[in-house]
Amino acid sequence: MATSRQLAAIMFTDIAGYTALMGADEQKAFELLRANRLLQQAHIQEYGGRWIKELGDGVLASFSNAADAVLCAIAIQRSSADVADLYLRIGIHSGDVIYIRRQ
Structure with a gap:
């Protein structure tokens, strides 16, 4: 296996209150999960x-780079305001990431 290190900005998002929502209304929770996935996929791609x-x-x-991660997070937060009951937490970390390539 070959490995390499790269500086990267890592963005992690999660839906605030998702676990409680799963207990209260499983169908609505799954709908939010699908909406969140579609929303984020588009923005992550848009910002490289x-x-x-x-x-x-x-x-x-x-x-x-961190700038693209932050701009993407802002776009996600703005877009999520259009989805009822979708409240996101977003964290960004910048640091070395080890990539492992299997040969």
Whole structure:
């Protein structure tokens, strides 16, 4: 396996109150999850990010610089205001990421 290190900005988002919503209204929770996924995929692509994976109601994405990650987060927050009951928390971390390539 070959590895390389790169400086990256990592963005993690999650839906505030998702676990409680799952207990109260599972169907609505799944609808919010789908809406969130579509909204974020478009913005992550628009700002040159790479969708890494979903973790429950969370999304992990990588950007080549912090400015794009922050602009993407702002766009996501603005767009999420148009989706009823979708409240997102977004964190951004900048640091070395190790990429492993399997040969």
